[in-house]
Amino acid sequence: MYGLGILKGFRVTLKNFIRKPFTVQYPEERLKQAPRFRGQEFVWYEERCTGCASCAKYCPLGIIRIVTDPDGGDEQEGGSYKIDVFDIDQGRCMYCGLCVEACPYDALHMGSTFEGAQATRADLVITMEVLKERPKHPSTWFRPQLEQAGVDPFGGAPVEWEDAGREAFAWHPKRLQAESKSGPEGSPPASAEGSPPGGGGG
Amino acid sequence: MGGPTGGLEGNAFYRVVYGVVVEDLGWEPWLAYLIAAMVIILIVVNGALALGTLYTWFERRVLGRFQGRLGPNRTGPFGLLQPIADAIKLMFKEDIVPRGADRLVFSLAPVVMLVPTLLVLAVIPFGKGSFLADLNIGVLYIVAVGGITTIAVLMAGYASANKFATFGSMRAVAMVVSYEIPLVMALLGVTLLAASMSVVAIVEAQHLPYLLVAPLGAFVFLTAISAELNRNPFDVLEAESELVAGYLTEYSGMKYGVFMLAEFTNTIVAGAIFAVLFLQGWQGPGLSWLGSQVGFLSFLDTGAVRQIESHAWFLAKVGLFAFVATWVRATLPRLRIDQILALAWKVLFPLSMLNVLVLAVEVIVWPEPSAGELGIMAAINWAVAGAAIFAAARLVSLSTPARGLGPVAAVEAR
Amino acid sequence: MTLRTEPVVVSIGPHHPSTHGVFRMRLTFDGENIVDAEPVIGYLHRGTEKLAEERQYTQVITLTDRLDYVSSMTSNQAFVLSCEKLIGLDVPDRGMYLRVIASELQRIVSHLIGVGFFLQELGGFGGTALMYAFRERERILDLFEMLCGARITVSYARIGGVFADAPADFWPALRRVLDDLPGYTDELEALVFESEIVQARTKGVSVIDPVLAVNASLTGPVLRGSGVAWDWRKAAPYDVYDRVDFDVPVGENGDNYDRFWVRIQEVRQSLRIVEQCVVQIEPGPVRATDAMLFRPPPGEAYVPTESPKGELGFYLVSDGSIAPYRCHVRAPSFINLSLFKEMLVGWKLADAIVSLGSLDFNMGEVDR
Numbered sequence: 001m002y003g004l005g006i007l008k009g010f011r012v013t014l015k016n017f018i019r020k021p022f023t024v025q026y027p028e029e030r031l032k033q034a035p036r037f038r039g040q041e042f043v044w045y046e047e048r049c050t051g052c053a054s055c056a057k058y059c060p061l062g063i064i065r066i067v068t069d070p071d072g073g074d075e076q077e078g079g080s081y082k083i084d085v086f087d088i089d090q091g092r093c094m095y096c097g098l099c100v101e102a103c104p105y106d107a108l109h110m111g112s113t114f115e116g117a118q119a120t121r122a123d124l125v126i127t128m129e130v131l132k133e134r135p136k137h138p139s140t141w142f143r144p145q146l147e148q149a150g151v152d153p154f155g156g157a158p159v160e161w162e163d164a165g166r167e168a169f170a171w172h173p174k175r176l177q178a179e180s181k182s183g184p185e186g187s188p189p190a191s192a193e194g195s196p197p198g199g200g201g202g
Numbered sequence: 203m204g205g206p207t208g209g210l211e212g213n214a215f216y217r218v219v220y221g222v223v224v225e226d227l228g229w230e231p232w233l234a235y236l237i238a239a240m241v242i243i244l245i246v247v248n249g250a251l252a253l254g255t256l257y258t259w260f261e262r263r264v265l266g267r268f269q270g271r272l273g274p275n276r277t278g279p280f281g282l283l284q285p286i287a288d289a290i291k292l293m294f295k296e297d298i299v300p301r302g303a304d305r306l307v308f309s310l311a312p313v314v315m316l317v318p319t320l321l322v323l324a325v326i327p328f329g330k331g332s333f334l335a336d337l338n339i340g341v342l343y344i345v346a347v348g349g350i351t352t353i354a355v356l357m358a359g360y361a362s363a364n365k366f367a368t369f370g371s372m373r374a375v376a377m378v379v380s381y382e383i384p385l386v387m388a389l390l391g392v393t394l395l396a397a398s399m400s401v402v403a404i405v406e407a408q409h410l411p412y413l414l415v416a417p418l419g420a421f422v423f424l425t426a427i428s429a430e431l432n433r434n435p436f437d438v439l440e441a442e443s444e445l446v447a448g449y450l451t452e453y454s455g456m457k458y459g460v461f462m463l464a465e466f467t468n469t470i471v472a473g474a475i476f477a478v479l480f481l482q483g484w485q486g487p488g489l490s491w492l493g494s495q496v497g498f499l500s501f502l503d504t505g506a507v508r509q510i511e512s513h514a515w516f517l518a519k520v521g522l523f524a525f526v527a528t529w530v531r532a533t534l535p536r537l538r539i540d541q542i543l544a545l546a547w548k549v550l551f552p553l554s555m556l557n558v559l560v561l562a563v564e565v566i567v568w569p570e571p572s573a574g575e576l577g578i579m580a581a582i583n584w585a586v587a588g589a590a591i592f593a594a595a596r597l598v599s600l601s602t603p604a605r606g607l608g609p610v611a612a613v614e615a616r
Numbered sequence: 617m618t619l620r621t622e623p624v625v626v627s628i629g630p631h632h633p634s635t636h637g638v639f640r641m642r643l644t645f646d647g648e649n650i651v652d653a654e655p656v657i658g659y660l661h662r663g664t665e666k667l668a669e670e671r672q673y674t675q676v677i678t679l680t681d682r683l684d685y686v687s688s689m690t691s692n693q694a695f696v697l698s699c700e701k702l703i704g705l706d707v708p709d710r711g712m713y714l715r716v717i718a719s720e721l722q723r724i725v726s727h728l729i730g731v732g733f734f735l736q737e738l739g740g741f742g743g744t745a746l747m748y749a750f751r752e753r754e755r756i757l758d759l760f761e762m763l764c765g766a767r768i769t770v771s772y773a774r775i776g777g778v779f780a781d782a783p784a785d786f787w788p789a790l791r792r793v794l795d796d797l798p799g800y801t802d803e804l805e806a807l808v809f810e811s812e813i814v815q816a817r818t819k820g821v822s823v824i825d826p827v828l829a830v831n832a833s834l835t836g837p838v839l840r841g842s843g844v845a846w847d848w849r850k851a852a853p854y855d856v857y858d859r860v861d862f863d864v865p866v867g868e869n870g871d872n873y874d875r876f877w878v879r880i881q882e883v884r885q886s887l888r889i890v891e892q893c894v895v896q897i898e899p900g901p902v903r904a905t906d907a908m909l910f911r912p913p914p915g916e917a918y919v920p921t922e923s924p925k926g927e928l929g930f931y932l933v934s935d936g937s938i939a940p941y942r943c944h945v946r947a948p949s950f951i952n953l954s955l956f957k958e959m960l961v962g963w964k965l966a967d968a969i970v971s972l973g974s975l976d977f978n979m980g981e982v983d984r
Contacts, residue, residue, distance in 0.1 A: 008810055016269070373648075
């Protein structure tokens, strides 16, 4: 009444005039992103991937394309498919992360960047070669093991494929292969001889 | 006035030019007048437009701070080059004229908008002895010329052949015509106090700022001038949430730019009017006053220092007005058109009448008020203003009238 | 001589600054007065219900993010609740608490946006109120990013709980937000609640009669603004709403001001709920099952939930396959538009925009 309410409003705005702005001047300053941020630059470990295509099946938009060679892999021996094509069409991706959630071998991880503008739609498709070469800075989204290990996707050290898994993954065929080539050192002996649990991988 | 020199006699610059042209070179006096007037016009017009351009930046920066952000800060230091970037962008935009538009009127409207804004500047004193024309009917001139912008808005709205634009221009006519009356009444109070319509004389008569002497008049003037300027809370002509851009909806490119320039320059001009009529204009204490008071600083008490000081005071007062205008914009929502008209006729008009009445009585009692007598008048006027605003808030309701048309009438209307 | 006048039809939207996306109203004017109003919708139709029929239940969660895109958490929650009823899953306590915390934070976000745009449409404050609302919203969105890696399209809830427990640094961050938010809300209230202009513009405008509101199945703050204390969180508590204490604010007159007032009050109630949840929550599992693929028994399920806009529910029919046979969305935004004409006719253009803002609908949900 009597314009006092309006005067109150003037006080509020004046208070904010004196206060420091809450906005962030983007290219120079950046908000601190959360480690779980689901962003671009999918991290993919070819050593862990068996080509099972769970990610492709669970993608709500069907933008992951995987082609495997029927003769190339050792899937009959419990190994993995030989992957010919692994394309992710980021142009249509909505970064829901269901592919990452579906991956039974923790081979695919979300990335953390958001500045992947490209000139054409075709450039937005990331191929297996690109995925292989990318620096491995996985987001901790749906990866409690990375969260517990304190992985920092922003400026932290890259995560090696051995450390990206939920379990020791001693039963993982590729792991066994790699060990037989490089020698037994470094492998956890207790579970290395254990029977393959096959949980989720069957 | 009289003679070929128009209203320039008191102008300091004119006296210098006159000295050189007539007394030293022995040329005709009218030549001195022409040269002086042209140079002053050049400075005033470009200065005003530059200030208006700067104000676009100022308002965005200040509004940004009111809202907890920075505002434009990318182009140049503190984003100062932003208006230039905007102008370049607007110049390169396609100049679209809608198919159904009245091309001539459509193109003419921005010009009609800008010219009166600049014309008003003719009678504004920017500093001690620094003005273009000391018209003895200066206040009347301000009101008369300032009213032309309404026609520009109507032209733009009509010529656009757009329903939103028509809405905007119709609102403009209803609103601006209504607010002219309280505006004129508020100015009448000032002329009563100063016993002159000459703007220079009004400034010199203000031993005390008329903002303090006639607070009610200042309040009515500020409210009415923000309606004239189409600023919050009276920005119904553009009302971006209702009318997209109101009468500007169909404008693009530099025509739009001229409209915006005119609007922002208008605010600066309104600030200038408020400064000279209510804030003592160029007057104010400064270094020269210090020089006249303190003995060893007397070297400061020179004409040049006084000149610079007076201009600085004037600009500072305009800047203050600009800041307050932005503050109002950041704080107040928009009124509805019927409430705006109700405010003009039910509140501001009686208040301005009361203001004139009280001032008239006081002027009869103290015909040539000194600073002390102005103080007494101020005390009385503040009491009257408080009581009047209190009474207005109690008695007048701006709240919604009953529904205009019921659903049945609606069907019939179709 | 009499001047002949005729009503003017103005199409406001789908491209208009204040029609909440791509809503279109066909308004007939007599001068500034509205004599007829007709909503035109469908510009954002994406076929969500049909898309849901061709996706597994888990995948549909990502679609619900995009229904009411300023309130994804509550949409997620409503969908998984129906799924859990269909499947017959029991959700662990911690999962339910996390869902409620997230949903209530989301309610604050949604109401802040609703109030912010309502005030923006009232004439802007030059955008000040909206900026203040967004400042508070950003704080909560930061929490969402910590919780689930996304700010808007969260996909946080999963059938049987939530996808993962909150990270350790979430709780102190939540505490800070809970401490700051009441002050922010006070500031917003001081700016607008007592402002005479806001009151003159909104009080008594577009009154919705409570009987009419109930008959038109209005829900949410629009119904409560009309004075009907109806809230699914009280009427049929889901998750842990029966374990927390909160009030249902109701308006008196059912005008624009009351609808707006109710939203601000609900922000305070939501803060209360979150405060209680933070105290009550205990360690434990957050998810009943890690499965992503479900084959619910044939049947149907519908769980009404109280989204920020009103009653939101997913009517799911299962034929025993991995995807729903039918997924109908009871979208509150859409149904709250049913009294559109009654609200607007007789008022002015400026009121129409504000009344629209007071409904706080979301085109993603209206058109689906």
